[in-house]
Amino acid sequence: MATNPVRVPAAVHNEVHTAARLLGCNAAELLERAWASFRESPGFLAEFELAQKAFSVGDLDHVASRIYEQSADRARSRAAAVKALRHET
Amino acid sequence: MQFRLTRRAIADLGLSVDDHASRPATDYVEAHGAVRAFVERRRQDPGGQEWTNLPATAARAANLHFGRHRGLTWHDQASDVVWLLGVGWHESGSLDDAYDVLKARDRAGTLMPDEQDYLDLEMSYEEAHSFVVLVSHEAPALVERARQAPSTEVRGIVAGRLGPSRRGSARADLPDMASPPQPGMARPHARWRPKAARPQPTRRSTGWPCCGVRRVSGVQRDQLAHLSAACSIPASAPSRRSTAGRCP
Numbered sequence: 001m002a003t004n005p006v007r008v009p010a011a012v013h014n015e016v017h018t019a020a021r022l023l024g025c026n027a028a029e030l031l032e033r034a035w036a037s038f039r040e041s042p043g044f045l046a047e048f049e050l051a052q053k054a055f056s057v058g059d060l061d062h063v064a065s066r067i068y069e070q071s072a073d074r075a076r077s078r079a080a081a082v083k084a085l086r087h088e089t
Numbered sequence: 090m091q092f093r094l095t096r097r098a099i100a101d102l103g104l105s106v107d108d109h110a111s112r113p114a115t116d117y118v119e120a121h122g123a124v125r126a127f128v129e130r131r132r133q134d135p136g137g138q139e140w141t142n143l144p145a146t147a148a149r150a151a152n153l154h155f156g157r158h159r160g161l162t163w164h165d166q167a168s169d170v171v172w173l174l175g176v177g178w179h180e181s182g183s184l185d186d187a188y189d190v191l192k193a194r195d196r197a198g199t200l201m202p203d204e205q206d207y208l209d210l211e212m213s214y215e216e217a218h219s220f221v222v223l224v225s226h227e228a229p230a231l232v233e234r235a236r237q238a239p240s241t242e243v244r245g246i247v248a249g250r251l252g253p254s255r256r257g258s259a260r261a262d263l264p265d266m267a268s269p270p271q272p273g274m275a276r277p278h279a280r281w282r283p284k285a286a287r288p289q290p291t292r293r294s295t296g297w298p299c300c301g302v303r304r305v306s307g308v309q310r311d312q313l314a315h316l317s318a319a320c321s322i323p324a325s326a327p328s329r330r331s332t333a334g335r336c337p
Binding site for chain 2: 061064071072074078079083085
């Protein structure tokens with residue numbers, strides 16, 4: 001099977017390797033398993049069904065709106081994470 | 090990894106914010122020597138070698154020298170972006186020393202990337218729409234190719250840049266938008282037409298030359314896999330079967 005590298009933040013990399021050692025597998029196996037679990041999570045299934053329904057009726061605007069809304073949420077969340085780096089003064 | 094200038098840094102260099110804010114710095118290294126220095130040096134070493142202690146933010150800001158220009162960069166690992174945070178003119182010992190100015194911005198909360206800078210990383214609505222249109226045309230075509238080569242992995246570029254793959258399936262009964270409706274199939278895509286009759290996808294309305302969407306973050310790549318699956322597999326939700334693995 002072909003494999004490809006995945007870039008993650010250093011902290012995540014370290015945690016995954018530590019957890020994999022504790023679980024007796026390697027980091028790639030743990031990532032594969034985490035992805036499989038995520039694909040079965042309620043959040044992913046809800047998103048999947050929403051996109052599937054929209055595509056099945058050709059409602060591409062709905063999918064585009066959803067992606068755009070998520071973009072705004074993601075930007076807000078990233079900016080909040082940067083603000084959280086500020087020391088209390 | 091992307092190389093980006095915050096809006097503040099773009100303004101520091103006298104460049105047009107509107108023209109540059111939503112583009113990676115690699116697209117406009119010719120615009121200013123400091124941009125080229127930023128990209129070339131941080132490509133080799135995203136975190137930098139020499140740092141400035143920021144007075145208000147717990148982030149490792151690396152110094153960037155280009156002639157008399159001094160800048161600060163920050164490797165935002167969570168977003169996989171190296172930011173040029175700001176640039177000033179350095180006269181050592183003078184009152185308006187570049188690093189003092191940049192530190193003052195940090196104290197004021199205007200140095201690090203803000204929500205608008207992160208929005209610039211994302212797709213606009215028009216870009217998102219163009220992206221979805223491309224996915225709706227290209228992902229089913231990729232699936233169709235896979236169906237014609239059972240048990241073989243077929244790889245392809247979707248939305249001009251991304252390359253998920255699907256393994257061919259012998260299940261030719263699965264409905265998707267690329268196949269004509271067949272008796273017994275789930276309801277076909279409402280806008281299904283023979284391939285030759287389909288309009289060409291809109292390339293983009295805002296000037297990027299080669300595809301609908303060039304800037305795609307990691308999360309958006311996840312969405313692509315998600316969407317390409319959604320427009321091509323059967324109407325039932327994904328299987329909830331457990332996956333066998335060696336990990337406990």
